Amino acid sequence: MDEKFLKPYDPAATESRIYKEWEKSGLFNPDECVKQGATEATAPAYSIVLPPPNVTGRLHMGHALMLAIEDVFIRFKRMRGFRTLWVPGTDHAAIATQSVVEKQIKKEEDKSRHDLGREELLKRIETFAAESHDTIVGQLKTMGASLDWSREAFTLDETRTRAVRAVFKQMYDAGLIYRGLRIVNWDPKGQTTISDDEIVYEERAGKLYTFRYAKDFPIPIATTRPETKVGDVGIAVHPDDVRYQSFVGKEYDVVFCDVPIHITVVADTAVDPAFGTGAVGLTPAHSQTDWDIADRHELSHEVIVINEIAKMTVPGRLNGKKVAEARELVVQWLKDEGLLEKEEDTVQNIATAERTGGVVEPLPKLQWWVDVNKEVPGRGKTLKELMLEPVRSGAIKIIPEHFEKTYFHWIENLRDWCISRQIWYGHRIPVWYRDEEVQIGIEPKESGWVQDEDTLDTWFSSGLWTFSTLGWPEQTDDLTTYHPTDLLETGYEILFFWVARMILMTEFTLGTIPFKTVYLHGTVRDAKGRKMSKSLGNGIDPIDIAARFGADAARMALIVGNTPGTDMRISEEKIKGYKHFANKLWNVARFILENTQGASIEASLTPKDAQLAADVEALTKEITDDIENYRVYLAAEKIYHYVWHELADKILEESKPIFAGTDGGATQSRAALLLLLLTRILKLLHPFMPFITEEIWQSMPTKDSAFLMVARWPESAAGVR
RNA sequence: GCGCUCUUAGCUCAGUUGGUUAGAGCGUUCGCCUCACACGCGAAAGGUCAUAGGUUCGAAUCCUAUAGAGCGCACCA
Numbered sequence: 001m002d003e004k005f006l007k008p009y010d011p012a013a014t015e016s017r018i019y020k021e022w023e024k025s026g027l028f029n030p031d032e033c034v035k036q037g038a039t040e041a042t043a044p045a046y047s048i049v050l051p052p053p054n055v056t057g058r059l060h061m062g063h064a065l066m067l068a069i070e071d072v073f074i075r076f077k078r079m080r081g082f083r084t085l086w087v088p089g090t091d092h093a094a095i096a097t098q099s100v101v102e103k104q105i106k107k108e109e110d111k112s113r114h115d116l117g118r119e120e121l122l123k124r125i126e127t128f129a130a131e132s133h134d135t136i137v138g139q140l141k142t143m144g145a146s147l148d149w150s151r152e153a154f155t156l157d158e159t160r161t162r163a164v165r166a167v168f169k170q171m172y173d174a175g176l177i178y179r180g181l182r183i184v185n186w187d188p189k190g191q192t193t194i195s196d197d198e199i200v201y202e203e204r205a206g207k208l209y210t211f212r213y214a215k216d217f218p219i220p221i222a223t224t225r226p227e228t229k230v231g232d233v234g235i236a237v238h239p240d241d242v243r244y245q246s247f248v249g250k251e252y253d254v255v256f257c258d259v260p261i262h263i264t265v266v267a268d269t270a271v272d273p274a275f276g277t278g279a280v281g282l283t284p285a286h287s288q289t290d291w292d293i294a295d296r297h298e299l300s301h302e303v304i305v306i307n308e309i310a311k312m313t314v315p316g317r318l319n320g321k322k323v324a325e326a327r328e329l330v331v332q333w334l335k336d337e338g339l340l341e342k343e344e345d346t347v348q349n350i351a352t353a354e355r356t357g358g359v360v361e362p363l364p365k366l367q368w369w370v371d372v373n374k375e376v377p378g379r380g381k382t383l384k385e386l387m388l389e390p391v392r393s394g395a396i397k398i399i400p401e402h403f404e405k406t407y408f409h410w411i412e413n414l415r416d417w418c419i420s421r422q423i424w425y426g427h428r429i430p431v432w433y434r435d436e437e438v439q440i441g442i443e444p445k446e447s448g449w450v451q452d453e454d455t456l457d458t459w460f461s462s463g464l465w466t467f468s469t470l471g472w473p474e475q476t477d478d479l480t481t482y483h484p485t486d487l488l489e490t491g492y493e494i495l496f497f498w499v500a501r502m503i504l505m506t507e508f509t510l511g512t513i514p515f516k517t518v519y520l521h522g523t524v525r526d527a528k529g530r531k532m533s534k535s536l537g538n539g540i541d542p543i544d545i546a547a548r549f550g551a552d553a554a555r556m557a558l559i560v561g562n563t564p565g566t567d568m569r570i571s572e573e574k575i576k577g578y579k580h581f582a583n584k585l586w587n588v589a590r591f592i593l594e595n596t597q598g599a600s601i602e603a604s605l606t607p608k609d610a611q612l613a614a615d616v617e618a619l620t621k622e623i624t625d626d627i628e629n630y631r632v633y634l635a636a637e638k639i640y641h642y643v644w645h646e647l648a649d650k651i652l653e654e655s656k657p658i659f660a661g662t663d664g665g666a667t668q669s670r671a672a673l674l675l676l677l678l679t680r681i682l683k684l685l686h687p688f689m690p691f692i693t694e695e696i697w698q699s700m701p702t703k704d705s706a707f708l709m710v711a712r713w714p715e716s717a718a719g720v721r
Numbered sequence: 722g723c724g725c726u727c728u729u730a731g732c733u734c735a736g737u738u739g740g741u742u743a744g745a746g747c748g749u750u751c752g753c754c755u756c757a758c759a760c761g762c763g764a765a766a767g768g769u770c771a772u773a774g775g776u777u778c779g780a781a782u783c784c785u786a787u788a789g790a791g792c793g794c795a796c797c798a
Contacts, residue, residue: 008760201796208798223798236798272797280798289798349796402725406793409724413794496793527733561735561745565726567791569733573747580760591757631737637745652757 002699005593009586011550011579015691019141022694027710029148030083038710039083046082047482048074049469050140050147051490051498052155052462054093055132056100059139061524061532061570062491064542065562067143068555068688069521069632070489074146075687076627079713085482086146087469089153090133094426094458095198097132099190099355101125101425118424125425139543144551144690146709151478153469155461156427163468164461165430167509169441174377176508177370177419181301183291184365184418185351188310189358192422193367195457196415197496199360201349210277210342211334213263214254218247220341222276224348225283226334227326230259230314231305234282236293239267241278257333258316259305266297285364301364310361323361368420368429368454376508386507387411387500396503398518399630400565403492410496417501419457426455459497463505466514488515492565495520519630520565524558527571545575552689553578559636559688581640582692585685588648589696592674595659599671601702606666609673612651616642616680620714623684632688639684647677675702683714 026032033039048070053063070086078084098113101124105111113121133154140147153160171177184193210222219235237244244265252263270293271280284294285304294301305314312318317333318326334340351360372383379386388411390396391404398404420429429452432439439449461468466485470478484506488499499518506514526532532539545554549572556578562568605613619642626635651674658670679702686693686708697708705711 005757008758221798225798275797282798287798289796346797400726406725409794413723492793529733561733563735566734571733571747574733576760577746580758583760584758587758587761589757594757626737629737634735634737637735641745648757649762653762656756 002593004695004699005586005590009583009692011552011582011691012547014695015142015144015546015551018691018694019144022146022707022709023141023149025707025709027707028086028146029150030085033078033710034083038705039078039081043081043083045085045481046074046077047085047087047485048487048489049087049466049485050089050145051488051494052089052091052153052465053136053140054091054096055129055136056093056096057132058135059143059542061540061542061558063139064143064545064554065521065524065558065568066489066491067140067145068558069519070487071143071145071555071690072559072627072632072636072687073487073489075690075709076713078146078709079683079686079711080715081712083481085148085151085478087151087153088137088140088145088147088149089155089465089469090136091462092129092154092156092426092458094455095190095192095194095355095421095423096458097129098125098423098425101128104128113424121424142543142546142551144555146690151469155458155465155468159471160461160464160468161427163464163472164427164456165441166473167464167505168430168456168460171370171508172440174508175371176374176376176383177368179366179368181364181366182369182416182418183285183288183362184367185353186308186361186363186365187353187356187358188308188361189356190353190423191308193365193418193420194353194355194360195418195459198354199351200354202352203347204350206346206348206350208276208342208344208346209331209334209340210344211339212341213252213256213261213281213339215337215339217252217254219244219265219279220277221279221281222342223281224346225286225327226330227312227318227323228283228286228305229281229330230256230261230312230318231283231285231303232256232261232263232281233284233294233299233303234264234266234297236266236268236271236280236282236297237278238271238273239269241271241273244279257318257330259314259318261303264297264299266293266299268293268296286362288362291362291364304364306361306363308363310359367418368431370417370419370504372414372416372504379511383504383508384411384414387414387503390503390507390513396513396516396518399520400563403495403518403520403565407495407500411500417457419460420452420454421457422453423455426458427461428452429454429456459501460505462498463501464509466502466506467510472509483510484513485515487517487519489519489521492520492522517630522562522565522567525567525569527569527573529567529569540570540572545572549575549579550582550691552582552691556581556636556640556688559632560640561637562633564630564633581644582689584644584648585681585689585692586696588643588652589678589699591652592678593699593701595655596671596675596701599668599675601672601675603668603672604665605673606669609669612673613676615646616677620680620684624713624715627687636688639681639688643681643685647681651677679703680714682708683711686711 034041074084074086102113185199187194206224208222208224209226210220212220247265248267250265282290282294284291284301286306307313310323312321312326317329353360375382430441431452432444432449434449467483470483472479502514526538553575557575623635623638655670658666682693682697694708697703
């Protein structure tokens with residue numbers, strides 16, 4: 001027996017060594033597996049693309065969970081003989097990365113992005129991104145992820161840039177990308193537009209003011225934002241509202257808080273007659289709803305009273321004031337003039353920017369959009385329909401299933417996607433202008449062209465991820481072999497951000513689905529059920545955990561009992577439990593190897609031992625079915641339970657008297673059985689705890705493959721021997 | 722407003738298509754350093770499966786209602 005078994009299992013010393021051996025073997029690469037005879041050249045393919053971590057710093061427990069689950073499927077399929085590919089990569093994460101670096105520069109040098117300039121800021125971000133990338137790659141390896149590093153991708157590298165430009169051009173040519181003046185979600189803090197999905201609503205106490213524009217004005221209106229009323233162009237009432245019917249169509253000129261405004265009364269069914277006074281003051285430039293109503297009644301969109309830094313742009317006392325200040329001034333003015341009729345406390349949902357926390361200011365701006373309601377040429381369907389269809393038909397299966405309803409519900413409410421951002425880090429919009437000319441997708445060679453200043457929403461490039469990573473727009477072998485991918489495993493919180501957009505992009509570009517199954521995991525929370533966050537300081541660092549308890553233990557703790565779509569709580573106690581399990585397994589191996597030296601696995605089994613062999617056969621079938629059907633949380637628990645409470649507690653205990661006895665046949669039978677069982681559990685456990693199982697495998701007299709990683713998964717038909 | 726989910730042992734959660742005395746981990750109590758393992762072993766306590774109905778030979782599991790918790794989308798000017 002190997003000397004190493006005389007000491008307790010030491011994950012820290014073992015795991016990094018094993019990973020290096022795997023890397024050296026080249027077996028993470030399916031081509032190499034075929035070349036070395038570990039996989040049949042004609043075997044079916046199985047592929048997953050790694051959801052690319054943002055290059056904003058370090059991995060967190062959510063990443064560790066993602067890696068644990070995906071690596072289970074990858075290792076399982078690889079052992080089952082599939083040509084298995086897991087593509088690694090990282091995401092430039094545009095706005096997230098830029099804001100991290102900007103904050104850092106502000107703190108350390110007290111400089112803004114404008115002090116540095118575009119070129120210098122980008123240089124700084126790229127340096128930061130490169131450092132983050134290296135950290136992340138190291139961490140992915142620490143967790144044991146069997147990724148094919150020879151195929152690593154980055155959302156902002158050359159190949160991916162080609163893909164982005166090609167898709168942009170195709171969509172533009174298809175009339176699905178357009179530039180338009182529309183109300184956008186403007187983040188005054190981040191100085192950029194954001195998409196609807198990047199908004200977080202916060203409940204805050206506010207006041208609802210009821211007032212009239214002027215003393216003799218016939219209709220009172222209610223608002224929570226009196227400062228915007230200097231931008232009003234009309235009043236909308238419900239067509240059936242008898243109180244106001246006689247005013248519809250009338251126009252008024254008043255001076256409101258030093259600002260002359262022109263008001264037209266219109267009737268629109270969007271107005272709720274029961275709310276406030278039943279009359280809405282319309283501010284088309286600063287409210288999406290008002291913009292829509294103004295659209296329907298041909299009222300002006302052009303009265304803009306708030307600018308990009310959330311300050312007032314009107315003449316008089318409000319000029320240059322911040323929005324909050326202006327609100328107080330208007331209220332004061334209303335009181336002084338005797339126009340304020342009511343002031344009530346109310347709770348309002350404030351739109352804030354997810355990344356910066358800035359209060360979103362709706363503003364009309366010229367931006368690039370993806371039209372989700374226009375028919376895609378040649379497909380006879382809109383992008384919205386193309387997103388719905390594969391999920392409806394079952395071509396894409398979402399796990400857990402109930403998220404399919406959430407997905408449909410979201411798509412029903414989907415509006416055009418704003419894809420331009422006023423930040424500098426990211427894919428620059430591939431559009432060049434010269435006088436009245438516009439060129440799309442390909443940079444013009446002649447001089448005098450100026451590229452669009454804006455960059456693309458980061459989800460535009462990540463939407464291409466399943467096929468851009470496989471080399472598209474080149475028609476590569478990888479694309480033919482591995483696309484559509486088999487599984488997309490990610491957190492449910494990015495179902496809309498990412499999963500939906502991948503379906504959109506892939507359906508449009510390739511006319512196919514990006515993946516067959518979506519497995520959504522929940523959020524990893526702390527022991528008290530709180531989200532892990534920097535500000536709370538309750539985060540658990542997976543790398544620190546791996547160093548203290550082993551990546552194997554961390555993986556098991558994240559998988560056992562963690563059903564898809566459900567949030568989980570993790571604590572050091574739970575992880576420690578699985579470190580103990582690793583040690584248990586280690587000792588099981590020691591006991592078996594110690595007591596079976598020189599034994600033959602060919603020995604004939606006693607009826608009792610044959611029964612035990614049949615039992616593990618049944619277990620094998622169950623575990624195989626569980627993993628195939630995405631019940632990894634059950635599979636992990638079953639193998640754990642078997643190793644500890646069947647094999648160790650019962651079978652090994654029973655074996656002691658047998659080995660101490662004098663019945664040669666029984667001893668030989670038991671030794672053969674134990675070797676078979678150990679071989680079997682190493683295989684069953686390997687996808688979950690790859691390091692320790694590989695380490696024990698290396699000392700197994702029965703090993704039939706240089707690496708457990710590519711040993712054949714026990715197929716139920718084959719029998720235990 | 723629309724939609725989704727959850728409520729099982731002190732705590733955190735499983736329970737795969739309804740089927741015999743409802744499980745695990747942690748925690749608690751008691752006894753053990755027994756020659757694989759104290760990162761361990763043996764034993765014990767602990768649940769009217771939120772509540773009320775219904776379907777069924779049979780329900781934690783299916784249906785309806787109620788209560789509580791959480792989440793997503795939309796949003797009231």
